[in-house]
Amino acid sequence: MKGLQGKITIVTGGTRGIGKGIAKRFLEEGSTVIIIGGKNKDDANQAVAELSPIGPVEAMMVDLSNAEAIEKMVDDVAAKYGRIDILVNNAGIQIRQWATEFQVEDFDKVINVNMRAYYLASRCAARYMQKQGGGSIVCISSGNSQCFTSQRSAYNISKAAVNGLVATLGVEWARFHIRINAVAPGYIMTDMIQKGIDEGIIDIENIMKVIPMKRLLLPEEIASSVAFLASDEASGITGQTLFTDGGWSKAGLPENKDL
Numbered sequence: 001m002k003g004l005q006g007k008i009t010i011v012t013g014g015t016r017g018i019g020k021g022i023a024k025r026f027l028e029e030g031s032t033v034i035i036i037g038g039k040n041k042d043d044a045n046q047a048v049a050e051l052s053p054i055g056p057v058e059a060m061m062v063d064l065s066n067a068e069a070i071e072k073m074v075d076d077v078a079a080k081y082g083r084i085d086i087l088v089n090n091a092g093i094q095i096r097q098w099a100t101e102f103q104v105e106d107f108d109k110v111i112n113v114n115m116r117a118y119y120l121a122s123r124c125a126a127r128y129m130q131k132q133g134g135g136s137i138v139c140i141s142s143g144n145s146q147c148f149t150s151q152r153s154a155y156n157i158s159k160a161a162v163n164g165l166v167a168t169l170g171v172e173w174a175r176f177h178i179r180i181n182a183v184a185p186g187y188i189m190t191d192m193i194q195k196g197i198d199e200g201i202i203d204i205e206n207i208m209k210v211i212p213m214k215r216l217l218l219p220e221e222i223a224s225s226v227a228f229l230a231s232d233e234a235s236g237i238t239g240q241t242l243f244t245d246g247g248w249s250k251a252g253l254p255e256n257k258d259l
């Protein structure tokens with residue numbers, strides 16, 4: 001894809017799941033990729049071992065709920081590589097609970113990782129991008145930013161805010177040649193979804209009734225949308241959210257498998 005070759009790309013949450021798929025795609029496109037992991041060093045080591053045959057990749061462990069740590073992360077990457085061309089805000093967490101029972105600490109945790117970190121990392125990166133003459137940012141939203149399911153209030157709110165975040169900053173930063181967009185995935189089988197199945201909250205068979213494509217998507221399919229929006233192929237696009245969800249966000253009523 002045009003404009004990804006030789007670029008310095010940060011992918012938060014790139015140590016597993018969708019983020020690892022995104023990191024892989026950017027490496028295949030010729031970018032240098034810095035993957036950011038949270039606490040799990042084994043995931044980070046495994047991802048680097050898996051991805052390094054494709055291209056230059058390193059992992060950094062950063063707690064994205066910590067504002068100073070986010071600033072340091074961006075400064076460290078810029079100091080080491082001399083620039084930041086692309087930022088993919090992908091790290092996210094889910095806590096499922098009825099809104100009436102949701103602990104305030106848990107609400108803050110979800111909002112901080114899923115939304116505040118996206119804002120802080122974006123503006124730190126944008127300071128460098130502005131001096132460089134431009135850059136591109138892609139944030140991972142969710143189908144839940146538009147299709148609101150129960151027991152996910154903090155998550156749904158955080159993801160709806162991500163769509164607002166890219167629209168707001170897209171308008172503000174277009175003058176600096178910084179584009180910022182979002183990709184809203186549907187259901188992809190990762191640890192996050194597996195946890196929901198294990199907790200008895202996610203029922204895949206039921207979900208398929210509202211997914212017109214009637215299948216889970218693959219991390220590679222999300223990575224394609226992210227690579228497109230980050231690349232020069234999307235040079236005229238900013239502030240948008242691209243739903244990559246098998247049609248979920250356009251579905252009306254649930255349908256049976258054979259309809």
Ligand SMILES: NC(=O)c1ccc[n+]([C@@H]2O[C@H](COP(=O)([O-])OP(=O)(O)OC[C@H]3O[C@@H](n4cnc5c(N)ncnc54)[C@H](O)[C@@H]3O)[C@@H](O)[C@H]2O)c1
Nearest residue numbers: 013017018037038063064090091092142187188190191192
């Ligand atoms: N899996 C899906 O079906 C689905 C659907 C829609 C949106 N999403 C979104 O896609 C993104 C990736 O989800 P996934 O399914 O791959 O999740 P995952 O749980 O498999 O991976 C999450 C990643 O985020 C990192 N992370 C979590 N908290 C962190 C913190 N405090 N500091 C630093 N890193 C932290 C983890 O280390 C991990 O690399 C998330 O934003 C999620 O909301 C996922």
